[in-house]
Amino acid sequence: MPPALIVKQLRSQFAGPFELNLGGGECASITGPSGSGKSLFLRMLADLDPNEGEVWLNGRERASMPAPEWRRRATYVSAESGWWADTVIEHFPPQRRKEVGPLSTLLGLRADLLEAPVAQLSTGEKQRLALVRALLPNPPVLLLDEPTGPLDEVSVTQVEALLRQRMAGGTAILLVTHDPNQAVRLGHQRYRMMAGHLEAA
Amino acid sequence: MTPILLTPFDISMAASLIVLDAVLSILLKIRLHRQLTIAAARMVLQLVAIGYVLKFIFSLNNPPATLLLVLVMVLVAAREVAARPERRFKGYSNLLIGFVSVGFATFVTAILALTTAIRPQPWFDPHYAIPLAGIILGNVLNSASLSLDTLLGSVRRERPAIEARLALGDSYREAIAPLVREAIRRGLLPIINQMSAAGIVTLPGIMTGQILAGLDPLEAVKYQILLMFLLSGGSGLSALAVSYLAAWRLTDERQRLRLDRLQ
Numbered sequence: 001m002p003p004a005l006i007v008k009q010l011r012s013q014f015a016g017p018f019e020l021n022l023g024g025g026e027c028a029s030i031t032g033p034s035g036s037g038k039s040l041f042l043r044m045l046a047d048l049d050p051n052e053g054e055v056w057l058n059g060r061e062r063a064s065m066p067a068p069e070w071r072r073r074a075t076y077v078s079a080e081s082g083w084w085a086d087t088v089i090e091h092f093p094p095q096r097r098k099e100v101g102p103l104s105t106l107l108g109l110r111a112d113l114l115e116a117p118v119a120q121l122s123t124g125e126k127q128r129l130a131l132v133r134a135l136l137p138n139p140p141v142l143l144l145d146e147p148t149g150p151l152d153e154v155s156v157t158q159v160e161a162l163l164r165q166r167m168a169g170g171t172a173i174l175l176v177t178h179d180p181n182q183a184v185r186l187g188h189q190r191y192r193m194m195a196g197h198l199e200a201a
Numbered sequence: 202m203t204p205i206l207l208t209p210f211d212i213s214m215a216a217s218l219i220v221l222d223a224v225l226s227i228l229l230k231i232r233l234h235r236q237l238t239i240a241a242a243r244m245v246l247q248l249v250a251i252g253y254v255l256k257f258i259f260s261l262n263n264p265p266a267t268l269l270l271v272l273v274m275v276l277v278a279a280r281e282v283a284a285r286p287e288r289r290f291k292g293y294s295n296l297l298i299g300f301v302s303v304g305f306a307t308f309v310t311a312i313l314a315l316t317t318a319i320r321p322q323p324w325f326d327p328h329y330a331i332p333l334a335g336i337i338l339g340n341v342l343n344s345a346s347l348s349l350d351t352l353l354g355s356v357r358r359e360r361p362a363i364e365a366r367l368a369l370g371d372s373y374r375e376a377i378a379p380l381v382r383e384a385i386r387r388g389l390l391p392i393i394n395q396m397s398a399a400g401i402v403t404l405p406g407i408m409t410g411q412i413l414a415g416l417d418p419l420e421a422v423k424y425q426i427l428l429m430f431l432l433s434g435g436s437g438l439s440a441l442a443v444s445y446l447a448a449w450r451l452t453d454e455r456q457r458l459r460l461d462r463l464q
Contacts, residue, residue, distance in 0.1 A: 046368055047455050067455040072370030082365030084379065134369065 004172050005074075005141055007045070010053035015040045015196035017053065022189065024140065027163070027173040029187030030198070031180055037196040038176040039079065042143040045174065046076035057141060074141040079149060079176075081130035083118040088129060091118075096136055103132045107158050123150045131159065135166065142166070142173045148182065160186060204414045216241075258327050267327040271311075271334045275304045278342040282443070285346040288353035289464050294450050299345060302442035306341045307334055310435040318427055336407065336428060337435045340392060344436035345443040348388035352447050353463065355380050363458050373456040381444045388440025392433045399429065 007020035015037035022028050030038050044051040047067050055062045055074075062070040085091055092100050101111050107128045113121065121129070131147055142163075148156045163173060163186065177183050183190055183201070192201040219241045226234040258266050282299030289295045311334045315321065321329040356363070359380060366376040399405050408425035412418055451459055 048364060048367060048457055050453070050457065050459075050461075067457070068367075068370045068372050071368055075370070076368040078361065078364065078368070080361050082361030082363070084359070084362040084366060084376075130365070137370075 004058055004170075006054075006056040008054040008056075010041075010044055010051060010055060012040070012044055012049060012051040015044070016051075018044075018198055020198070022172045022174070024170040024172050025167045026188040027167060027175055027186045028189040028191060029175045029177060029183035030191045030193055031177060031183050031201065032193030036193040038193045039145050040196075041193065041198070042076055042145055042174060042176060045143055046071055046074055048076060072137065073139055074143060075134045075137075075139040076143040077130055077134045077145060077147060079145040081126045083126070086117055087114075088116055088118055088121070089114045091129075091133060092136065099136060100132060103135065104129065106162050107132065108155055124152070124155060127151065128155065128159065135162070138166075138169075138171070140171060142171060144173060145176045146178060147175070149178065156182070255327075255331065258331065262327065264325050267325055267330055270327075270331060271307075272304075274335060274338055275307060276300065278303045278307075278338045281342055282346045282349060286350035286353050288350075288357060290353075290447075290450060290462055291464055294462070295349075298349070298443060298446045298450065302345050302439050302446060303338065303341050305442050306345070306435045306439035307337050309438060310337050310341075310431050313434075314427070314431050333431075337431060340432040341435045341439040343391055344388035345439040347391070348384040348440040348443045349447055351387040352380055352384035352444055355383065356451060356458075357460060357463070360458065360460060367456065367458065373452045373458070376458075377448050377451070381448050384444040384447075385437075385440045388444070389433075389436055392429075392436040396429050396433065399425070405429075 004024035005020070005022040007018055009017045009019070011017040018041060020028065030041070032038055040049065043049045045055060047062065047070055057073055062074075083091060089097060089100070100114060104114065105111065109125060109128055109132075113125060113129070118126070127147065127150055131144075134142065144163075147163075148159050151159065160182070163175075167173060173186070175183070175186055190201040191198045193199075219237065222237055223234040226232065226237060254270070258270055279296055279300035282303055283289070283295035286295070290298070311330065312324075314333060315324045315330060319329055319333070324330075356377075363376045363380075367373065395403075395405075405425050405428075407428055408418075408421045411421035411424060451462065453459055
C-alpha cells in the first residue's frame with residue numbers, strides 16, 4: 001500500500017527534523033524517555049504547536065486546508081484528556097450521540113457514564129471516553145498519546161482490539177506509549193524518541 | 202446657593218485627622234504611619250499639580266492640548282490595565298491591548314455624551330471633556346483589567362479543554378468563546394453592582410460633589426443617571442474590546458492556542 005501519511009522535514013525549535021512514511025492501516029509506535037519530545041511530535045503533526053515542514057495525507061499537504069479541517073483528519077488525543085462541559089454526553093456532537101453508547105461498550109464503559117458529570121469519572125474512564133470522542137468521526141489518522149497509560153489489563157486489551165479494528169479499516173495510527181510490549185504488539189514501524197530525534201527501534 | 206470656598210485653614214483642620222491616624226499607627230504598632238504620611242503628601246502634591254494643569258489647559262481652550270491631556274490619561278490607564286493581571290503577555294502586547302481597548306471605550310462614550318447629551322459649546326470644551334473623560338477612564342480601567350485578568354487566568358487553567366476541542370476540529374473561536382464570555386461578564390459586574398447600590402447603599406461621588414457645590418439635588422441626580430449610563434456603556438465596550446483583543450493575541454493563523462506568548 002502506498003504511504004498515506006508522509007512527513008518531510010517537520011521541525012520546531014524544540015524537536016526534529018522528523019521524516020516518516022506511514023501507510024493506511026499501519027501503526028507507528030514511539031517509545032522513549034519522558035521529555036524526549038514524543039508528545040511534541042504528535043502535537044506538531046496535529047498543528048497544535050508552531051512548526052515548519054510538510055505533512056501530506058493522501059496526496060494533500062495540510063497547509064492547503066484550514067487547520068480545523070486538518071485536525072479532523074489527523075486527530076490528536078492527549079495523555080491528559082480535556083473537558084469543557086458538565087456532563088459526558090455534552091462533549092459529543094448531537095447528531096452522533098446514538099453511536100457513543102455502542103462504541104463505549106466496546107471499551108468496557110458502562111452506558112450510564114454518559115449522563116454522569118465529568119467530575120465523577122476516574123482518570124481511566126476519562127481517557128477511554130476521550131478516545132471514543134476522537135474515534136467517533138472515524139478520522140484517517142489517529143495521533144494517540146499514551147491512550148492506555150492509566151488503564152488496567154482488561155481495558156488495555158479492549159482498547160488495542162478497537163485500534164486493530166480501525167487499522168483493518170484503513171486508519172493510520174501514531175502511538176506514543178511507555179509500554180515496550182504494546183509498542184511491539186501494535187507497531188508495524190517502531191521508533192524510539194531520543195532528545196527530539198526519532199530513531200528506528 | 203453659591204459653593205462654600207475652602208480656605209487653607211479649613212484644609213489643615215481636616216489634615217489633623219491624618220495626624221490622628223498616624224498617632225494611632227504608632228500607638229498600636231501598626232507601622233503604617235510612614236506610608237500614610239507619604240501617601241497623604243503624594244495625594245496633596247498630585248492633586249494640586251493636576252489643579253494647575255487643568256487651570257492651564259482650560260485657559261488655553263485649545264482642542265489639541267485637550268486631546269493631548271486625555272491621551273496621557275489614557276496611556277496611564279492602559280499601563281494600569283497592563284500591569285494589574287497576574288498573567289501577562291510577553292513584550293508590549295499587554296500595554297497595547299490596554300491602550301486600544303481603554304482608549305476606544307473612553308473616546309466612544311465621551312464623544313457620544315459630549316455631542317448628544319451634555320452638548321457644551323463647543324462640544325470639546327475642556328471644562329466638560331476632561332472631567333468626563335477622567336470619570337469614564339476610571340471605570341473603563343477597572344472593567345478592562347478585570348476582564349483581562351479573568352481571561353489570562355482562565356486560559357491557562359482551561360488549556361486541556363481548549364486544546365481538546367481544537368484537536369477534534371473545532372475552530373479557535375468556538376473553543377475560546379466560553380472564556381471570552383466569562384471575561385466580559387466579570388468586567389461588567391462592578392458597574393451592575395454600582396448601579397444597584399446607587400442611592401441606597403452609596404451616594405455616588407459626582408452627585409455628592411455637585412450637591413456640595415450648591416446644585417439642586419434633582420439636577421445632580423440627573424447628571425448622575427447620565428453618568429451611570431455612560432459608565433456602563435464604557436465598561437461594556439472596554440470589557441468586550443480587551444477580551445477579544447487578548448483572545449486574538451492568543452492564537453495565530455493556524456488556530457493554535459499560543460500560551461507561549463504569555464510570560
